[in-house]
């Protein structure tokens with residue numbers, strides 16, 4: 001039986017006047033996954049997220065949340081928590097007043113969860129938002145999203161203004177939130193390192209198109225690093241869809257899809273790491289075939 005999807009989008013697109021911010025986006029994310037949505041500036045990550053949480057209307061396509069077609073005012077949105085990139089908090093409110101605000105807006109609000117979470121983070125409830133550090137403000141905004149008890153939590157660049165320590169803590173915390181509650185978490189980031197520890201699903205967006213969507217294990221298993229003599233690399237390139245091609249001192253290092261062609265004699269085959277693989281895709285926006293890659297089981301070649 002197919003896994004139930006937390007989010008499924010088909011032919012999703014958004015056009016601002018003549019410019020397509022997102023186009024032909026078709027993908028499906030199974031329930032319970034922790035998803036890294038990765039792409040360079042302007043790739044369409046916020047555009048995608050804003051449509052998924054009902055803040056922006058698609059130009060084309062449709063969105064299903066837990067199997068229900070999304071409507072801007074529909075009940076499926078009650079299951080979605082969102083942390084926007086600019087973390088909208090009222091600066092003159094105390095943290096406790098922000099919690100009251102969250103409680104009034106959300107019928108499924110969990111006050112104990114919110115207070116416990118902030119206590120663990122040493123964030124005082126009687127402190128005004130404007131007196132908190134940028135990282136603490138991010139944590140308060142994340143607490144508001146989590147205490148809504150969503151089934152799908154969408155976080156737009158939650159790591160952006162955090163120092164390395166706070167970033168690591170937040171990643172660990174996100175991993176715990178999804179492991180404890182079984183919710184599906186999607187978060188966008190420019191930073192590929194660390195994501196493999198926290199996330200188990202990868203979506204790569206580039207120039208408004210999906211290059212990859214799949215379970216990280218499947219994506220990694222679907223690619224290999226080939227190392228061999230530079231002057232024989234042409235033969236590999238002619239036969240294979242090469243994702244990355246690095247040459248140095250007479251040696252070629254090529255990231256290719258597994259099974260795309262026979263490995264030439266004398267070449268070494270190694271597993272590929274996530275970061276060089278993602279960077280390889282981002283450098284080649286034309287790589288990636290959405291029809292093959294955006295399956296529920298991941299991007300197997």
Ligand SMILES: Nc1ncnc2c1ncn2[C@@H]1O[C@H](COP(=O)(O)OP(=O)(O)OP(=O)(O)O)[C@@H](O)[C@H]1O
Pocket residue numbers: 016019020021039040041042043044045046047048
């Ligand atoms: N309201 C808007 N009006 C016109 N163009 C827009 C609007 N919002 C986004 N765009 C354009 O759509 C494209 C995608 O933008 P988006 O903000 O979704 O990218 P992003 O991947 O979130 O980028 P970043 O990592 O810089 O936040 C960009 O070219 C951007 O200029």
